[in-house]
Amino acid sequence: MADDEHSRTPAADGASGGNSASAAGSAAPAAPAARPAAVRASEGGRRARRGRTAGAPVRVTADGLAMRGRRGMVYSGVTFDVPAGGLLAVSGAGGTGRTALLLTLGGRMRPTEGGAEVGPFRLPGDLRAVQRISALGIVPGVNELDPALTVREHLGEALDLHEGMFGRWRGRAQRARHALERVGLGDLDVTLPAGDLTPEKAQLLGAACALVGRPGLLLLDDVDEGLPLDRQRALWERLRAVADSGVTVVASCQDPAPARGLALELRLETPR
Numbered sequence: 001m002a003d004d005e006h007s008r009t010p011a012a013d014g015a016s017g018g019n020s021a022s023a024a025g026s027a028a029p030a031a032p033a034a035r036p037a038a039v040r041a042s043e044g045g046r047r048a049r050r051g052r053t054a055g056a057p058v059r060v061t062a063d064g065l066a067m068r069g070r071r072g073m074v075y076s077g078v079t080f081d082v083p084a085g086g087l088l089a090v091s092g093a094g095g096t097g098r099t100a101l102l103l104t105l106g107g108r109m110r111p112t113e114g115g116a117e118v119g120p121f122r123l124p125g126d127l128r129a130v131q132r133i134s135a136l137g138i139v140p141g142v143n144e145l146d147p148a149l150t151v152r153e154h155l156g157e158a159l160d161l162h163e164g165m166f167g168r169w170r171g172r173a174q175r176a177r178h179a180l181e182r183v184g185l186g187d188l189d190v191t192l193p194a195g196d197l198t199p200e201k202a203q204l205l206g207a208a209c210a211l212v213g214r215p216g217l218l219l220l221d222d223v224d225e226g227l228p229l230d231r232q233r234a235l236w237e238r239l240r241a242v243a244d245s246g247v248t249v250v251a252s253c254q255d256p257a258p259a260r261g262l263a264l265e266l267r268l269e270t271p272r
Helices: 098-105 127-133 151-163 172-182 199-211 229-244
Strands: 060-069 072-082 087-091 113-118 121-123 134-136 217-220 248-253 264-267
Touching (some): 060 098, 072 098, 072 113, 087 098, 087 229, 098 134, 098 217, 098 248, 121 127, 127 134, 151 172, 151 199, 172 199, 199 217
Parallel strands (some): 087 264, 217 248
Antiparallel strands (some): 060 072, 060 113, 113 121
């Protein structure tokens, strides 16, 4: 975990990272090998600060985003531009700040340099507003599934969190089922404990729990953990479909190769 005085939640990745972004996949033409590392925000693409319809995907940009903690740089010089409804694969070796960057984009950690925009809101200034329109899937050490709780219980807790007492029972089962269908788990046995799920299905259940709040930005961490290459590709295909259903998705991984042709890519390096 990053030991960082600027965090709003515990940092989860734990070390320093760097910057490099490139475009790939169906959302944009594949980047040539000689292309500069950073993808700059396109001109004229800044959104006006106005209200956002619940559930609408948001554009996410960063320009020179960096974070310094007590032990040095966590990540630095991060620049990218993801369109609304896009899918971004954030890759890098362990300790390059992947998780800290995700938490920053979700308004849970405060950057120390540069800036970012999530929909109409800016970071670091609009942390609370960004928190309201973003949602975390599984982030180890921050937001994890309870292995003893069933799929139904996890979705029920997520609905309780987002809906409170009002409307709790009206169409509740249908809303839970819709969230599972969005991530490709419509046939999943909801009586299964989370501890019995494969790593791939556990990641998707975490995404489903996040989606019940109808966020504009979905953040997922270490999505390739414990998966063979063929299953990693299948998971990225699911995440591409999730983004196409109406949410911007940013997911971290160690190896971006299985996401190529499906996602934009951002490579983090150790900052100097």
